[in-house]
Amino acid sequence: MELYEAIFKRRSVRRYAGPIDEGTMEEVESFARSLKPLHPGIRTELRVLNDDGVRGPFKVSAPHFLAIYSEEADGHAANAGFMLQQMDLFLSSRGIGSCWQGGPRPTGDAKKVSGLGFVISLAFGVPGEDVHRRSTAEFKRKPLEDITDIGGMNDILEAARLAPSGMNRQSWYFTGGGDVIRVHYARSMLTDQMNRVNAGIALCHLWLAALHEGSAAELVREEGQDAPRGFSYVASVMLK
Ligand SMILES: Cc1cc2nc3c(=O)[nH]c(=O)nc-3n(C[C@H](O)[C@H](O)[C@H](O)COP(=O)(O)O)c2cc1C
Structure with a gap:
């Protein structure tokens, strides 16, 4: 519930006042151990770096970075986006600042963890600026008609529309209707991996919104799904 509510007020925080205290860090690490994966078969690990x-x-100067590492498998970037977005919303709901970091990479020993490669990280810490927006009108996002051809289900789709994305590209498209919403990412020569992460983030918002509406919100990868031109299929949320 708290995560769902954070969807409508979260914002990226790029100025930090300092590190979070030890007790709060324990809560953050404990929540990080409870994240739901999009693809449970993909092995991942999270680490807090300084x-x-x-x-x-494009690195922000922040006291902490939550880095996600993963085995390379089909869907691993979307899986990382899906998981770390739960963290972004959790931090926002606790009044802790956070900002996705698509450019920066770990140094030294932290380049790999348990044989898993680094995917992406989330900067976080005590905020030095507002953590929340006052209304959804403050989100700079494309209108729904640019990102879906689904008629109806506006409440669930609105949650995905507001999702953060690298360079705010909103590189996703939603198809389906009835009992299913399918998520597709925009293929790109330069930002393919980031666009897959973005799709995982949008899926996280769809999943939370569908749960909020009382649906089982099962996450599935349907075999042989078509995608609109220029896009590739990622995964679906079943709404029954
Ligand atoms: C995958 C991803 C990578 C991002 N990389 C960076 C980054 O390297 N540096 C940065 O300052 N912001 C980064 N952002 C934050 C986006 O610029 C931001 O989410 C977007 O502009 C929307 O603004 P909002 O998060 O305040 O709603 C990234 C966001 C995502 C989802």
Whole structure:
């Protein structure tokens, strides 16, 4: 419920006042151990790194970075997006600032963990600016008609529309209707991996919104699904 509510007010925080206290860090680490995967068969691990442990373009200066590592498997980037977005919403719901970090990468020993490769990270810490928006009008996002051809289900689709994405590209498209919403990501020469992460983030918002509406919100990968031109199919949320 708290995660669902955070969808409508969260924002990226790029200024930090300092590290979170030890007790709060324990809560963060405990929640990180409880994340639901999109693809349970894909092995992942999470690590909290400090500012020195991460370097690269568009990095925000933050006290902590939650890095996700994964085995390379079909759907692993969307899986990472799906999992870390639960963290982004959890942090926002607790008044802790966070910002996805698509450019920076871990340094030294943290480049790999338990043989798993780094996928992406989330900066976090005590916020030095607002953590929440006052209304959904403050989100800069495409209108629903640009990202779906589904008529109806606006409440669930609105949650996906508001999702954060790398460079705010909103590189997703939703098809289906009736009992299913299918998520597709925009294929790209330069940002393919990030666009897959973005799709996982949108799926997380769809899943939470469907649960909120009382649906079982089962996550499935349907075999042989077509996608709109320029997009590839990622996964579906079943609404029954
Ligand atoms: C996969 C991904 C990668 C991102 N990478 C960066 C980054 O490297 N640096 C940064 O400052 N913001 C980054 N962002 C944050 C986006 O710019 C931000 O989510 C988007 O502009 C929407 O704004 P909002 O999060 O405040 O709603 C990233 C977001 C996502 C989802």
